[in-house]
Amino acid sequence: MHGKLYVEKYKKAIQTRDVFTLWGILQLLRMYPAKVHDLDCDDRPVISKERFQGSNAPTPPLLRYCSDQWNLDIVFPDWSFWGWAEINIKAWKHVLKEIKEGNEKTKWKDRVPYAYWKGNPFVTPTRKDLMKCNVTEKDDWNTHLYIQDWDQESSQGYKKSNLGDQCTHRYVI
Known part of the structure; x- marks a missing residue:
C-alpha cells in the first residue's frame, strides 16, 4: 500500500524464483508508485469469471504468472526468466x-x-x-x-x- 511492498510467504517457492519475482515487483513499484495491485506469485489462475458474473462486487485485481479464458487474473511477467541460475537461464x-x-x-x-x-x-x-x-x-x-x-x-x-x-x-x- 502507498508504494510499499509487504511480503507473506505461504509456501516455499521453486528454487530462487521468489527472489527474481520480488526484484520484478520492486521494479514495478519504482515505475508505477502506488499503482501496483495485489500480487499472488503462482502459476495457476484463481479468480474465476463465473464467481463474479452477474455480481455487483468489484473484481479484485490479482496479478499472477498465468491466466486463461475462464479466469480474471491479470498476467504479469515472470522475471526469473531474465536470469535464473538453477535452470541455467542467464541474465537478459x-x-x-x-x-x-x-x-x-x-x-x-x-x-x-x-x-x-x-x-x-x-x-x-x-x-x-x-x-x-x-x-x-x-x-x-x-x-x-x-x-x-x-x-x-x-x-x-x-x-x-x-x-x-x-x-x-x-x-x-
Whole structure:
C-alpha cells in the first residue's frame, strides 16, 4: 500500500524464483508508485469469471504468472526468466546476445517452416490444449511443440534449453 511492498510467504517457492519475482515487483513499484495491485506469485489462475458474473462486487485485481479464458487474473511477467541460475537461464543481456547470434546461424528461407514452442504444458489447460496442435501421423498443424522437463534438463547439464539454439524455426509461440 502507498508504494510499499509487504511480503507473506505461504509456501516455499521453486528454487530462487521468489527472489527474481520480488526484484520484478520492486521494479514495478519504482515505475508505477502506488499503482501496483495485489500480487499472488503462482502459476495457476484463481479468480474465476463465473464467481463474479452477474455480481455487483468489484473484481479484485490479482496479478499472477498465468491466466486463461475462464479466469480474471491479470498476467504479469515472470522475471526469473531474465536470469535464473538453477535452470541455467542467464541474465537478459547475455541471453539476448545468444539469441541474436543464434538468429544469424540460419537464414530465414532455410528455417523449418513451422511454429516452435517449448515449455511446461502442465501449468494451465490452455498449454495442454496447445499440445494437441503438435504434428502427428494423422494431423500436421505446422507446429513443433516440445515439453520442457526441467528436472531432466538439469540432470543432463542444460544441453537442450539454450534459447540461442532454438532459432531454427520461422515462428515462435
